[in-house]
Amino acid sequence: MDVLIDLFSDYTLRVVALGAAILGMSSGALGAFAVLRRQSLLGDAISHAALPGIALAFLLTGSKAPLVLVLGAAIAGWLGTLLILAVTETSRIKYDSALGMMLSVFFGFGLVLLTFIQKRPDANQAGLDTYLFGQAASLRVSDVITMASIAALALAGVAVFWKEFKVLSFDPDFGRSIGFPIRRLDIGLTTLLVISIVIGLQTVGVVLMSAMIISPAAAARQWTDRLGRMVILSGLFGAVAGVTGAALSSAKANLPTGPTIVVAVSAIVAVSLLLAPNRGMVWSRLRAWRAGRRLRMDAVLMDLFLLATQHDSAEYPHDRRVLDAMSFPRGATTRNLRLLEDRGYVQRIDATRWALTAVGADRARMLAHENPSEWRTA
Amino acid sequence: MIQAQLEIQLIAAVVAAACALPGVFLVLRKMSMMSDAISHAILPGIVLGFFATSDLASPLLIAGATLTGVLTVALVEMISSTRLIKEDAAIGIVFPALFSVGVILIAQYAGDVHLDIDAVLLGELAFAPFDRLVVGGQDIGPRSLYLMSGVLVVNILFIVIFFKELKVATFDAGLAAALGLMPVLIHYLLMGLVSVTAVGAFDAVGSILVVALMVGPPSAAYLLTDRLSVMLVLSALIGAGSAVAGYWMAHALDASIGGAMATMVGVAFFFTWLLAPDKGYVARQRRRTRQRWTFATKMLTVHLLSHEGLPEAAEECREDHLTHHLRWEPAFATQAVKTAMSDGLVARSGPLLELTPAGRKHAARAVVEI
Numbered sequence: 001m002d003v004l005i006d007l008f009s010d011y012t013l014r015v016v017a018l019g020a021a022i023l024g025m026s027s028g029a030l031g032a033f034a035v036l037r038r039q040s041l042l043g044d045a046i047s048h049a050a051l052p053g054i055a056l057a058f059l060l061t062g063s064k065a066p067l068v069l070v071l072g073a074a075i076a077g078w079l080g081t082l083l084i085l086a087v088t089e090t091s092r093i094k095y096d097s098a099l100g101m102m103l104s105v106f107f108g109f110g111l112v113l114l115t116f117i118q119k120r121p122d123a124n125q126a127g128l129d130t131y132l133f134g135q136a137a138s139l140r141v142s143d144v145i146t147m148a149s150i151a152a153l154a155l156a157g158v159a160v161f162w163k164e165f166k167v168l169s170f171d172p173d174f175g176r177s178i179g180f181p182i183r184r185l186d187i188g189l190t191t192l193l194v195i196s197i198v199i200g201l202q203t204v205g206v207v208l209m210s211a212m213i214i215s216p217a218a219a220a221r222q223w224t225d226r227l228g229r230m231v232i233l234s235g236l237f238g239a240v241a242g243v244t245g246a247a248l249s250s251a252k253a254n255l256p257t258g259p260t261i262v263v264a265v266s267a268i269v270a271v272s273l274l275l276a277p278n279r280g281m282v283w284s285r286l287r288a289w290r291a292g293r294r295l296r297m298d299a300v301l302m303d304l305f306l307l308a309t310q311h312d313s314a315e316y317p318h319d320r321r322v323l324d325a326m327s328f329p330r331g332a333t334t335r336n337l338r339l340l341e342d343r344g345y346v347q348r349i350d351a352t353r354w355a356l357t358a359v360g361a362d363r364a365r366m367l368a369h370e371n372p373s374e375w376r377t378a
Numbered sequence: 379m380i381q382a383q384l385e386i387q388l389i390a391a392v393v394a395a396a397c398a399l400p401g402v403f404l405v406l407r408k409m410s411m412m413s414d415a416i417s418h419a420i421l422p423g424i425v426l427g428f429f430a431t432s433d434l435a436s437p438l439l440i441a442g443a444t445l446t447g448v449l450t451v452a453l454v455e456m457i458s459s460t461r462l463i464k465e466d467a468a469i470g471i472v473f474p475a476l477f478s479v480g481v482i483l484i485a486q487y488a489g490d491v492h493l494d495i496d497a498v499l500l501g502e503l504a505f506a507p508f509d510r511l512v513v514g515g516q517d518i519g520p521r522s523l524y525l526m527s528g529v530l531v532v533n534i535l536f537i538v539i540f541f542k543e544l545k546v547a548t549f550d551a552g553l554a555a556a557l558g559l560m561p562v563l564i565h566y567l568l569m570g571l572v573s574v575t576a577v578g579a580f581d582a583v584g585s586i587l588v589v590a591l592m593v594g595p596p597s598a599a600y601l602l603t604d605r606l607s608v609m610l611v612l613s614a615l616i617g618a619g620s621a622v623a624g625y626w627m628a629h630a631l632d633a634s635i636g637g638a639m640a641t642m643v644g645v646a647f648f649f650t651w652l653l654a655p656d657k658g659y660v661a662r663q664r665r666r667t668r669q670r671w672t673f674a675t676k677m678l679t680v681h682l683l684s685h686e687g688l689p690e691a692a693e694e695c696r697e698d699h700l701t702h703h704l705r706w707e708p709a710f711a712t713q714a715v716k717t718a719m720s721d722g723l724v725a726r727s728g729p730l731l732e733l734t735p736a737g738r739k740h741a742a743r744a745v746v747e748i
Contacts, residue, residue, distance in 0.1 A: 035464075040466045040469075041411055041466050041469065041470055044470055087651060090651075090662070091601060091657060091662075092600070092657060093597050093600065093651075094405075096408050096409065096411050097408075097410040097596075097597045098597075099411060100411055100413060100592075100593040101410075101590065101594050101597055101643075103586075104414075104590035104593065104594070104640055104643075105640050105641060105643060106644075107586050107587070107590075107637075107640070108586075108636065108637040108639065109637065109641045109644065111500060111633075111636065111637030111640075112628070112633045115500070115632075115637065116632065116633040119632050119633070132499065133481060207477070207586070208478060213470075215470075215471050215474075217467075218467045222462060256482065258481075259482045260478070262477075263475065263479065263482070266471065269471055281460060281462070
């Protein structure tokens with residue numbers, strides 16, 4: 001509760017939460033496209049590849065201003081993406097290998113530069129390593145303003161090219177055929193993705209930023225089949241996770257921001273996977289269970305019908321044990337008969353015998369008519 | 379060179395070779411990113427194991443963390459089998475979540491354990507020689523050297539024993555299943571092997587750089603050979619070479635050894651990509667150029683043959699006409715004629731181009747081939 005109160009009263013925390021919300025929104029929205037285009041892991045590569053860019057920007061300019069470092073990160077992330085493309089297009093190296101290699105090699109080089117910088121006598125270098133796991137507490141108002149303007153630019157880009165990006169994501173061949181410059185759009189969307197990633201580096205860190213691209217989008221996908229709603233929802237999830245994580249980590253000592261935000265967003269994914277209407281695993285299990293129960297019930301109904309057809313009346317009673325012998329697997333007959341009784345399809349005649357009701361006989365005839373191959377009615 | 383330096387290089391080379399061997403199969407099976415997922419996801423296993431044993435080389439910790447790695451693979455496969463999330467996104471969701479839990483655990487208990495976030499990312503290769511293995515009062519060398527040599531031996535044994543199964547399961551999983559070679563079991567054993575290797579290497583190079591050692595050397599070797607056995611040996615050699623080079627780079631810059639090893643893997647791959655015979659960039663470009671001129675001379679000789687001795691020859695068989703008839707750029711036409719003449723297929727007679735006997739034969743063969 002304290003955290004909630006602080007969120008409204010504490011100035012620093014408000015700044016931090018605002019920053020986290022902005023990064024969650026932009027990475028969530030752009031992440032939706034990345035996930036739909038099956039480029040989830042590209043986000044991982046871009047964010048890792050940004051590290052040497054940050055270190056080099058500092059080495060070259062001596063400045064720790066977020067704008068300078070973010071620019072370095074963006075250039076390095078971009079370069080990494082281009083190299084992945086170049087390697088896969090000019091050799092038989094597959095996409096996944098190029099991705100993994102670029103990610104780890106760039107990151108390794110970044111670490112070399114970081115450790116190199118740390119050993120220099122210059123005292124100004126402290127704090128660069130917050131870019132590894134992020135530190136929300138290091139956000140200042142000016143940083144948040146920078147983040148907000150860049151994010152606004154990226155989101156405006158999505159809004160302006162909405163139709164084009166939609167076509168690019170779902171059917172690029174169609175887009176090409178109606179004359180969209182697909183390659184340039186692809187580069188544009190990837191650039192926006194790079195931008196949305198580098199915005200979050202100061203808060204979440206290069207190691208875990210990829211989760212902010214993938215997870216909100218994967219969660220949002222479970223709730224809707226429409227792109228517009230998915231992008232908005234994804235941005236919302238990202239923002240909620242960002243604020244939750246940043247607030248928790250500012251409130252508690254020794255709680256690194258990036259990992260806390262990632263745990264929050266992972267929880268959103270878990271809830272979405274389980275509970276989202278239609279696609280949620282709980283509902284689909286429930287549907288499967290209901291369908292199975294209906295099928296087993298109908299099987300007993302049809303057995304009873306099959307027996308009755310050998311007599312004058314469709315409502316001729318039969319012993320439960322006969323039904324038991326006919327059904328597979330054995331033993332559940334009584335339960336299925338009770339379920340049928342609840343629905344008014346069968347009635348109990350005495351201790352062991354059951355008969356179809358008129359309604360039950362009608363249902364049996366209907367099933368046999370609808371699907372004669374399924375139900376053997378001789 | 380002092381003994382500690384030698385030992386660090388030896389450990390680095392063994393780690394790199396141990397990573398490269400299972401990496402070959404990851405690269406060939408298009409599962410490179412699984413190494414990323416596993417090397418991150420074992421962190422909570424390592425941390426919890428460390429709480430329990432306070433010893434990074436304890437067999438209990440290694441077994442526990444390895445199990446975490448295999449469970450991660452199973453979790454990713456379970457999530458993607460629901461079809462709610464595609465496999466690449468499932469990987470990208472599962473491992474940051476587990477890694478985050480690990481980092482939070484470390485940060486929370488930072489005061490109590492000798493395991494910090496820098497060690498997670500960088501490894502502590504520089505300190506490896508200080509941790510000695512003492513048997514019966516006798517110092518027999520750094521402990522991580524023995525640990526990683528053990529992992530390397532396990533990897534080699536596994537690959538030698540299951541070579542046939544691995545090969546078939548990698549290149550034709552359907553056939554492997556039909557032959558009763560149990561590709562699923564092989565898959566999980568391989569994932570277990572990747573996990574064990576990642577856990578062992580973690581101490582030396584940290585979690586993210588394991589990926590470089592697993593994916594980089596096999597990718598470079600993939601550009602050098604078409605044989606699995608050769609690729610395995612080359613990968614191990616490239617890995618070990620990059621590791622030693624990385625050590626000296628770190629030594630020169632006074633920087634992280636793990637990071638420098640990954641950087642040198644990148645450098646090794648870059649030069650292989652550029653210069654590999656047959657599959658390298660330069661070789662491909664040269665082959666392309668050669669094919670272009672071979673085709674151009676074929677076109678030229680066929681063109682000349684089809685007009686040879688006919689009334690329009692005076693019009694058609696001139697160099698400046700080629701731009702019109704074959705739609706060649708003037709510079710390209712000049713170069714094509716020059717190539718054909720130096721090959722002895724075409725000769726000039728005044729303004730006209732004429733086929734030599736060899737050129738006539740060449741054109742006739744080209745027509746038949748086409």
